[in-house]
Amino acid sequence: MKDRISITMLEGGIADVRLIRADKMNALDAVMWAALAEAIDRLRETEGLRVVVLSGEGRAFCAGLDLSSLSADRDPGASSAGGTLSDRTRGVSNNAQYAAWGWRELPVPVIAAVHGVAFGAGSQIMAAADIRIVHPDTRIAIMEMRWGLVPDVAGMALWRTQVADDVLREMIYTNREFTGSEAKLLGFATHVSDDPLAKALELAAVIADRNPHAIRGAKRLCNMLADASDAEILQAESDEQVKVIRTPNQIEAVMAGMEKRRPKFVD
Secondary structure, three states, X not given: OOXXXXXXXXXXXXXXXXXXXXXXXXOEXXXXXXXXXXXXXXXXXXXXXXEEEEEEOOOOOEOOEOHHHOOOXXXXXXXXXXXXXXXOOEOOEOHHHHHHHHHHHOOOOEEEEEOOEEEOHHHHHHHOOOEEEEXXXXXXXXXXXHHOOOOOOOHHHHHOOOOOHHHHHHHHHHOOOXXXXXXXXXXXXXXXXXOHHHHHHHHHHHHHOOOHHHHHHHHHHXXXXXXOOHHHHHHHHHHHHHHHOOOHHHHHHHHHHHHOOOOOOOO
């Protein structure tokens, strides 16, 4: 993983995670696919983790699939990430899907700081973040149709809560490139910033100062919105509230607010 992804723990439990295959614009080869999965698994077990900031070094966030890693004689059912496309090797996902879906499954919020390009699988990894901050000139495209393929790195499950149905269909069918500024208008991005990484780290610091148990509960609730029934969501709201109300961290949040000081939470 060390030559593909770096993880630096910052003050407050913020993980600064960077794709570092800068010479290839962080394109996804077999090693990068595996590194993404390893990073997600490592973060899942990291004590004191509050927020993840995901970015790419060099000229791009992620240029998508490294086409040089494809083999003309590869089995059509095989995945460039290893294994097969059909097998569920990572819970509900295959190996490639986990490189995106795994960020959504992390118990803490993930903020993507996106610049340069986010093509194909890169646009789907971006979509997996809870919050997406892009440079206005970022070039984004759901690229798969250019190669006669369909998007298959969990994008379909992620975009459905972010983008209008007709907009998504157009972008998939045409693989049209759009900018970060347009991405904000269409729903693919949350914020536009001339310095996405600085903005993401600033926002991460705000989230890290909230009750970590309430943040995790809120993410679980948000993850339900795509397909849970009203009754299931209403019950889940109550269940999550019972887990945090009158706990030491919830009391500390109230006291810190009243005393106008920074809270001191425990895991």
